Amino acid sequence: MPSNGSSSAAAVWAVLRKECRSEWRTRYGLNAALLFAVTTLTAVSFAIGRLANRTDLLAALLWIVLLFAALASLSHAFVREVEGRTLLLLRLVASPTAIAVGKLVFNLLFLAVLELVTVPMFLVLMGGPAPRWGAFLGILALGSLALAGCATLVGAVISQTRGRGALFAGVSFPLLLPMLAAAVSGTRAQWEGNPVGGQARLLAAYAAAVLGASLLLYDRLWED
Amino acid sequence: MSAALQSATGAERPSIAATGVWHRYGPGRGLQPVSFEWSGPSVAAVTGANGSGKSTLLKVLAGLLAPSGGTATLSIGGSVVPDRARRRCVGYASPDLMFYDELSCAENLAFAGEALGLPDVRGAFTAALDQVGLGGVAGDRPAALSSGMQQRLRLALALLHRPAVLLLDEPSSHMDDEGRDLVARVVEHQRRTGLVVIASNDEREWTVAEQRIELRGRGLGGAA
Numbered sequence: 026m027p028s029n030g031s032s033s034a035a036a037v038w039a040v041l042r043k044e045c046r047s048e049w050r051t052r053y054g055l056n057a058a059l060l061f062a063v064t065t066l067t068a069v070s071f072a073i074g075r076l077a078n079r080t081d082l083l084a085a086l087l088w089i090v091l092l093f094a095a096l097a098s099l100s101h102a103f104v105r106e107v108e109g110r111t112l113l114l115l116r117l118v119a120s121p122t123a124i125a126v127g128k129l130v131f132n133l134l135f136l137a138v139l140e141l142v143t144v145p146m147f148l149v150l151m152g153g154p155a156p157r158w159g160a161f162l163g164i165l166a167l168g169s170l171a172l173a174g175c176a177t178l179v180g181a182v183i184s185q186t187r188g189r190g191a192l193f194a195g196v197s198f199p200l201l202l203p204m205l206a207a208a209v210s211g212t213r214a215q216w217e218g219n220p221v222g223g224q225a226r227l228l229a230a231y232a233a234a235v236l237g238a239s240l241l242l243y244d245r246l247w248e249d
Numbered sequence: 250m251s252a253a254l255q256s257a258t259g260a261e262r263p264s265i266a267a268t269g270v271w272h273r274y275g276p277g278r279g280l281q282p283v284s285f286e287w288s289g290p291s292v293a294a295v296t297g298a299n300g301s302g303k304s305t306l307l308k309v310l311a312g313l314l315a316p317s318g319g320t321a322t323l324s325i326g327g328s329v330v331p332d333r334a335r336r337r338c339v340g341y342a343s344p345d346l347m348f349y350d351e352l353s354c355a356e357n358l359a360f361a362g363e364a365l366g367l368p369d370v371r372g373a374f375t376a377a378l379d380q381v382g383l384g385g386v387a388g389d390r391p392a393a394l395s396s397g398m399q400q401r402l403r404l405a406l407a408l409l410h411r412p413a414v415l416l417l418d419e420p421s422s423h424m425d426d427e428g429r430d431l432v433a434r435v436v437e438h439q440r441r442t443g444l445v446v447i448a449s450n451d452e453r454e455w456t457v458a459e460q461r462i463e464l465r466g467r468g469l470g471g472a473a
């Protein structure tokens with residue numbers, strides 16, 4: 026029998042594989058997220074053309090598209106388990122923390138795939154200045170980590186409530202705002218040639234705080 | 250966790266002790282305080298009217314629900330099993346346990362085996378499916394199975410990791426005579442080395458039990 030540590034790692038890996046397999050077979054979230062991102066970018070591109078010199082608008086638009094494309098799916102990671110009545114099965118075989126970490130890693134992978142399609146398309150269609158790739162990808166990675174961590178935590182907390190749709194929006198808005206502001210500011214700063222260290226540190230601290238709070242909370246979830 | 254494996258092979262005996270365990274979902278709903286001590290190898294039964302808390306008690310014993318009051322401990326060979334390790338010592342089957350419809354029966358059990366950290370996942374799920382007579386439908390989706398066959402799949406999940414304690418909530422529900430015989434064989438096999446707890450109002454299911462508690466009352470605050 027494995028130790029607790031290796032058993033937890035096995036449970037995280039099993040949950041991650043299960044999530045990937047389920048998403049691959051159902052395309053529950055990815056198709057909707059990609060459709061939203063592509064449609065939004067195409068529509069904005071047709072409507073207002075390229076925004077080469079408006080780095081403020083470019084940065085805000087990029088994060089708005091990523092946020093709304095991803096949020097519906099990220100927030101449903103736990104809701105699907107409750108509505109499909111499979112949460113009991115999950116809880117029988119893995120600890121709440123292992124379940125949540127597995128779903129967090131899946132959400133990060135989901136965001137990475139979404140960004141892999143959306144970001145190049147955004148850069149081509151919106152015509153912004155060439156990014157400083159190190160700073161750009163750093164802010165993108167930290168912002169994604171913070172976004173996935175926050176959405177996973179809120180999704181887990183609200184999953185068994187009745188008005189979960191409204192509750193998710195109400196709870197996640199104040200939590201996501203600082204992260205979104207820092208990500209937009211950092212993305213704009215890298216386009217304008219300014220340092221991004223402050224925003225990067227803020228995003229890293231935010232992500233660490235969310236992940237730390239999550240690890241403390243997850244084992245208390247779903248106890249009654 | 251070696252104790253759990255030893256008990257599964259008969260070297261160590263499992264026991265469950267509950268002291269004043271109660272749970273309250275809301276006004277008038279829950280489990281009234283109950284105390285008992287059961288030791289394996291044996292079969293114990295929990296009976297009582299609808300809403301008296303049979304399923305709630307089994308969820309508390311499985312570690313799926315934190316009781317509002319009292320303590321429920323699982324010991325193997327005299328050593329108390331920590332709550333976080335309980336899922337590896339307990340097999341649980343109940344009618345409200347649902348499987349992932351995007352995965353086949355074998356994939357559902359493989360996921361559970363991986364999450365539990367079993368060393369030979371394929372061997373474990375193949376043996377469990379064969380034991381409940383579902384070897385021929387391993388590649389089918391759970392939704393394609395009849396309700397009786399889905400109940401067999403729940404039994405297979407409970408047996409997957411050869412647990413020391415088997416918690417069965419209405420194990421024969423939806424089953425035909427052949428299925429009832431299967432449940433009887435599973436219970437007979439498990440009672441030789443471990444502990445079986447059956448929650449049911451069907452006398453045919455718990456007639457083999459050496460010990461029985463009857464939960465009285467219909468939830469907290471209701472008429473007894």
